[in-house]
Amino acid sequence: MKLHLLLLLCALSTLSLQSPTQSPDKCECELSSTHPFPRDKLNNTQKDAADCNNDVTPQKALELESLLLGLERRLPELVEDMSELEREDDGGMYGVLALHVIHNELHEIRLLMDRLNITVTTNRQQTQDTTQQISAIRAELQELETYDTQQVIKRDLINKRLKRDLDQCRTGQRPTDPPTAQELCPHGRFQNVSGPRINTAGEYPGSFKYGAWGRDPKPEEGKESWYWYVPLTASNRYAHYVRLYSSLSSLVVGVSVPGNVLIHSSNPTTNTVQGPNVVLYGGALYYNCYNMDAVCQFNLTSKTVTTLQLPKGTRFNSKSNFCHLDECYPFTDLDLATDESGVWVIYTTNQDHGNLVLSKVEDRPEGLVLGQTWHTSMYKQAVTNTFMACGVLYATRAVNKDTEEIFYSYDTTTGQEQFNIGIYFQKIFPNIYALNYSPVDQMLHAYCESNMVSYKVIFDRHGHV
Incomplete structure (x- = not known):
C-alpha cells in the first residue's frame, strides 16, 4: 500500500510536464531530486x-x-x-x-x-x-x-x-495551481521602484538617527492626509511618542499641528517603543514592546496599550537584527509592516535557525491575536530590510552605499520563494533603518540616517497571468 501511494505521489510531482502523446486521463511523472543533501x-x-x-x-x-x-x-x-x-x-x-x-x-x-x-x-x-x-x-x-x-x-x-x-x-479534476498573491493584487504585479520622490530632513535635521515615518493605510475620518513620525529619542533604541503632521507639506517644513501623542511620560519604560520598525494602522501604532518579545498596539485615541506575545523562542533585544556586510542595525529583531490587508510582523525564532518568519497580526474584539504564520528559508541577518505589498513579503540588501536591491520575495498565497527579484533603487544615504510600504499611495517610506525618503512602487496592471 505504501509503495502504491508513493508511486502515485511520484507520478503527480511533474503532472504538468506530462508528454502530449500520453493519455490525458493518466497521472504520470518523472521523479527527480533537485536538492540532494x-x-x-x-x-x-x-x-x-x-x-x-x-x-x-x-x-x-x-x-x-x-x-x-x-x-x-x-x-x-x-x-x-x-x-x-x-x-x-x-x-x-x-x-x-x-x-x-x-x-x-x-x-x-x-x-x-x-x-x-x-x-x-x-x-x-x-x-x-x-x-x-x-x-x-x-x-x-x-x-x-x-x-x-x-x-x-x-x-x-x-x-x-x-x-x-x-x-x-x-475525483477527475484537472490539477491547477492557485493564483499567486501578486496575481490577486488590485494594482497588478510588483514591477519596479522609482525615485526618490521625497527627501527631507524634516523638523529635526541631523537629529534622531533611527526612526520611522509614513501614512496610516486605514485612517480615521478626516485624517486621510495625515503623516506620522516616530524618532528614537533615547540611545538610538527607544521612543515614547508618535508625532503627527496634518499633511506632507507640514512634515517637510516641520510644522506639527496635532503635535505629539505620548505613549508614556518616561522613556524607556513598560510598553514604550524599542527599535525603529514601527507602523501606524487604523489609528493605532504597532511596534516592538520595550524589552519584550512581543508586539504592542498603542491606540492614539484611547491611549491604551494592547500586547501580543510572540511564540516561544522569538529572538529579541538585538539578538537577530537586519544586517549588511559592514554592520547590523541594532534592535531590529521585530519588523512591523502594513499592506492592503492589514498589519504583519516579521521576526525569527531559535526553532527557525534565524530564518525569517512572517505572521499576520489580527485585531479582534477579544484583543490582538497572531494569525496565520509562514516560515521562510531566508536567513534574517542576510537582509537589510523587509516590507509587505499585496500579501507578498519582500526583502532588501545593500549593494553598496548608493544602491539597494529588492532581491527576495515570499508569496503567502502559494508559499513560493524567489531569490532573484533584481529590483534596484538609489539611496540618498548609505543606511536605511526602516522601510515600509503604504498601500494608500503605493509608496515606499524609508528612514535614512535622520532623513525621510520615499519611493514610488510601480505595478504592471497588465501583468496578471
Missing part, C-alpha cells in the same frame, strides 16, 4: 571532528600533569638538600659531595622545565588550532542543520501540493 560536506565535517579527537587525547593532558607533578616534587627536595648543606657543611669532603648532588638536581630540574615549556607551547598552539577547527565544524553543522530544515519545509510544501493534486486526480 550535501553528504560530502557532512563526511568532511565528520572527518574533521575525528581529527580533533585524535589531536586532543587524555594522554597529552597526562603528560603535562606528570611533568608538573615531577617538578612539584623535585623543588622541595632541592630546598631540603640546600638547607641540609647549610646546616652540615664542614668545609671539606661532605660539602663538595653535597654541592655535586645539588648541581645534578638543578640540571635535572632545568631539563624538566625545558620539557615543560616545550609541552606548554605545543599545547597552547594545539589549543588555538583546535578552537579554530571546532568553530569551523560548528559553522558547518549549523549550515547543514539549516539546509536540512529548509529542505524538510520545502518538501512538506511540495507534499501538500501533491496530496491536493492526488485528490483532484482521483
Whole structure:
C-alpha cells in the first residue's frame, strides 16, 4: 500500500510536464531530486571532528600533569638538600659531595622545565588550532542543520501540493495551481521602484538617527492626509511618542499641528517603543514592546496599550537584527509592516535557525491575536530590510552605499520563494533603518540616517497571468 501511494505521489510531482502523446486521463511523472543533501560536506565535517579527537587525547593532558607533578616534587627536595648543606657543611669532603648532588638536581630540574615549556607551547598552539577547527565544524553543522530544515519545509510544501493534486486526480479534476498573491493584487504585479520622490530632513535635521515615518493605510475620518513620525529619542533604541503632521507639506517644513501623542511620560519604560520598525494602522501604532518579545498596539485615541506575545523562542533585544556586510542595525529583531490587508510582523525564532518568519497580526474584539504564520528559508541577518505589498513579503540588501536591491520575495498565497527579484533603487544615504510600504499611495517610506525618503512602487496592471 505504501509503495502504491508513493508511486502515485511520484507520478503527480511533474503532472504538468506530462508528454502530449500520453493519455490525458493518466497521472504520470518523472521523479527527480533537485536538492540532494550535501553528504560530502557532512563526511568532511565528520572527518574533521575525528581529527580533533585524535589531536586532543587524555594522554597529552597526562603528560603535562606528570611533568608538573615531577617538578612539584623535585623543588622541595632541592630546598631540603640546600638547607641540609647549610646546616652540615664542614668545609671539606661532605660539602663538595653535597654541592655535586645539588648541581645534578638543578640540571635535572632545568631539563624538566625545558620539557615543560616545550609541552606548554605545543599545547597552547594545539589549543588555538583546535578552537579554530571546532568553530569551523560548528559553522558547518549549523549550515547543514539549516539546509536540512529548509529542505524538510520545502518538501512538506511540495507534499501538500501533491496530496491536493492526488485528490483532484482521483475525483477527475484537472490539477491547477492557485493564483499567486501578486496575481490577486488590485494594482497588478510588483514591477519596479522609482525615485526618490521625497527627501527631507524634516523638523529635526541631523537629529534622531533611527526612526520611522509614513501614512496610516486605514485612517480615521478626516485624517486621510495625515503623516506620522516616530524618532528614537533615547540611545538610538527607544521612543515614547508618535508625532503627527496634518499633511506632507507640514512634515517637510516641520510644522506639527496635532503635535505629539505620548505613549508614556518616561522613556524607556513598560510598553514604550524599542527599535525603529514601527507602523501606524487604523489609528493605532504597532511596534516592538520595550524589552519584550512581543508586539504592542498603542491606540492614539484611547491611549491604551494592547500586547501580543510572540511564540516561544522569538529572538529579541538585538539578538537577530537586519544586517549588511559592514554592520547590523541594532534592535531590529521585530519588523512591523502594513499592506492592503492589514498589519504583519516579521521576526525569527531559535526553532527557525534565524530564518525569517512572517505572521499576520489580527485585531479582534477579544484583543490582538497572531494569525496565520509562514516560515521562510531566508536567513534574517542576510537582509537589510523587509516590507509587505499585496500579501507578498519582500526583502532588501545593500549593494553598496548608493544602491539597494529588492532581491527576495515570499508569496503567502502559494508559499513560493524567489531569490532573484533584481529590483534596484538609489539611496540618498548609505543606511536605511526602516522601510515600509503604504498601500494608500503605493509608496515606499524609508528612514535614512535622520532623513525621510520615499519611493514610488510601480505595478504592471497588465501583468496578471
